[in-house]
Amino acid sequence: MACTRTVFLRLSCSVRDKWSPKALGCQVAWFSSSPAREQQEKKYDIVIVGGGCAGSAIANKFAPYLGQGKVAVVEPHETHYYQPMFTLVGAGIKDHKQTHTQTKDVLPDECDWIKDKVTSFDPNNNSVTTAGGDKLKYDYLLVSMGLQLNYHSVKGLEEALKEDPAVCSNYHWQHVKKTHPAIENIQSGNAIFTFPNTPVKCAGAPQKICYLAENNFSKAGKRDRINVMYNTSLPVIFGIPRYAAPLEEICKNRNITVNKRHNLVEVDHKNNRAVFQLLDTPTENVSFEYSMLHVSPPMSSPKELWGSSLVDETNFVTVNRDTLQHTKYPNVFGMGDCTNAPTAKTAAAISAQVGVVNKNLSLVMDGKQPTRKYDGYTSCPLLVGNHKVIMAEFGYDGSILETFPINQAKAMRSMYFMKVHFMPQLYWQMLVKGLWHGPGFFRKLFRFGVA
Ligand SMILES: Cc1cc2nc3c(=O)[nH]c(=O)nc-3n(C[C@H](O)[C@H](O)[C@H](O)COP(=O)(O)OP(=O)(O)OC[C@H]3O[C@@H](n4cnc5c(N)ncnc54)[C@H](O)[C@@H]3O)c2cc1C
Numbered sequence: 452m453a454c455t456r457t458v459f460l461r462l463s464c465s466v467r468d469k470w471s472p473k474a475l476g477c478q479v480a481w482f483s484s485s486p487a488r489e490q491q492e493k494k495y496d497i498v499i500v501g502g503g504c505a506g507s508a509i510a511n512k513f514a515p516y517l518g519q520g521k522v523a524v525v526e527p528h529e530t531h532y533y534q535p536m537f538t539l540v541g542a543g544i545k546d547h548k549q550t551h552t553q554t555k556d557v558l559p560d561e562c563d564w565i566k567d568k569v570t571s572f573d574p575n576n577n578s579v580t581t582a583g584g585d586k587l588k589y590d591y592l593l594v595s596m597g598l599q600l601n602y603h604s605v606k607g608l609e610e611a612l613k614e615d616p617a618v619c620s621n622y623h624w625q626h627v628k629k630t631h632p633a634i635e636n637i638q639s640g641n642a643i644f645t646f647p648n649t650p651v652k653c654a655g656a657p658q659k660i661c662y663l664a665e666n667n668f669s670k671a672g673k674r675d676r677i678n679v680m681y682n683t684s685l686p687v688i689f690g691i692p693r694y695a696a697p698l699e700e701i702c703k704n705r706n707i708t709v710n711k712r713h714n715l716v717e718v719d720h721k722n723n724r725a726v727f728q729l730l731d732t733p734t735e736n737v738s739f740e741y742s743m744l745h746v747s748p749p750m751s752s753p754k755e756l757w758g759s760s761l762v763d764e765t766n767f768v769t770v771n772r773d774t775l776q777h778t779k780y781p782n783v784f785g786m787g788d789c790t791n792a793p794t795a796k797t798a799a800a801i802s803a804q805v806g807v808v809n810k811n812l813s814l815v816m817d818g819k820q821p822t823r824k825y826d827g828y829t830s831c832p833l834l835v836g837n838h839k840v841i842m843a844e845f846g847y848d849g850s851i852l853e854t855f856p857i858n859q860a861k862a863m864r865s866m867y868f869m870k871v872h873f874m875p876q877l878y879w880q881m882l883v884k885g886l887w888h889g890p891g892f893f894r895k896l897f898r899f900g901v902a
């Protein structure tokens with residue numbers, strides 16, 4: 452339905468989509484996208500910028516409690532992706548259809564969904580402005596805008612992703628569709644997997660697909676004709692030594708060449724060549740011919756944040772690493788991939804952040820100081836092939852925060868079951884609904900309350 456009125460338009464979901472699970476009583480509001488209309492101004496108790504994993508979890512915490520029209524979620528996309536499943540789609544384990552649902556189905560009935568993007572922040576005057584020119588005023592702000600994928604930063608990459616079936620990327624909902632066909636199609640030559648020279652979401656994802664592809668090549672009887680190469684900009688295979696050791700071992704045993712400090716800078720798809728800058732001697736490049744190239748792109752915070760007073764010099768939202776409250780604006784919180792909290796950026800990290808932000812924002816709304824502390828919990832289920840997973844779980848400063856009283860640095864089938872079958876349910880049924888606060892409770896329980 453076209454939205455041309457110059458006021459907030461509220462539509463009942465029973466009119467928009469009578470088969471929606473939210474068909475009864477759902478109120479979705481958005482500003483008109485017509486360029487001719489007048490700009491609007493509206494005030495909310497809480498404005499949430501970004502309705503992805505973190506934003507929808509917090510919207511589901513606060514909107515039902517505060518009531519209709521008190522919480523606004525600004526989110527431009529109609530589709531919500533469960534991004535951790537992209538690895539499984541790339542490997543041919545899950546179907547692309549299982550990765551997504553509609554945004555309106557993860558947001559609570561009581562919030563106003565502003566289907567637009569925020570283009571500027573004015574935290575001194577408690578307002579944000581959208582691309583449509585509308586101003587949203589707030590008492591409290593949550594910034595949960597995720598990461599921006601910068602495929603354009605690698606010369607020739609966007610063209611290669613469009614034109615070359617051998618070039619793929621699990622990081623994007625569209626490019627991930629090319630990964631499994633590329634794995635199936637390669638018959639010989641170099642299969643190259645890259646890790647960029649920027650912060651990334653799920654630092655394990657670039658190598659998970661490498662192990663899964665290698666496993667596929669072996670099963671298909673073509674492994675001896677394919678040279679598997681993992682080219683990473685990092686000086687280590689994984690940032691936590693406890694998990695790096697078994698991963699190094701896997702690469703050695705399975706003859707996967709690991710080229711460290713190699714940063715992809717150009718893809719020349721007409722000549723099947725990938726060019727890498729050698730980060731330890733940055734004026735030097737090295738180029739490899741590829742028969743398959745899986746790219747994890749450079750990433751950054753979303754450009755709308757750059758240069759705002761909410762971010763640090765790296766353009767990530769500056770939060771207190773314990774409370775997730777903004778360091779300069781006490782009525783602002785940051786969550787998820789777009790903050791400078793020094794931990795690995797994952798949906799698992801968000802699960803632990805949900806409880807912290809819920810508690811601390813509630814305290815601040817009551818005029819109190821935040822007390823709940825985030826320990827930096829994050830997790831990376833490292834799929835290594837053969838239906839096995841190393842379940843890395845850690846926190847700030849490399850602390851190990853494993854849930855189960857077993858050696859999680861060992862690749863296990865039980866953890867594969869968790870990753871492939873249990874975690875998608877946990878995400879859809881609990882995390883985005885704000886009902887999952889991470890495994891901290893179970894970690895304590897399994898250790899009889901002592902850890
Ligand atoms: C291939 C892959 C594998 C992964 N594997 C795992 C895994 O195994 N385990 C794990 O825990 N995590 C994994 N992750 C990471 C996980 O998916 C992310 O860390 C998580 O989704 C981040 O949530 P978020 O809310 O911070 O960002 P997102 O979920 O990305 O949401 C951010 C939202 O902000 C919106 N937005 C952006 N700019 C604006 C703007 N200007 N105005 C308004 N809205 C805006 C976007 O549209 C988006 O919907 C993986 C990710 C990928 C890509």
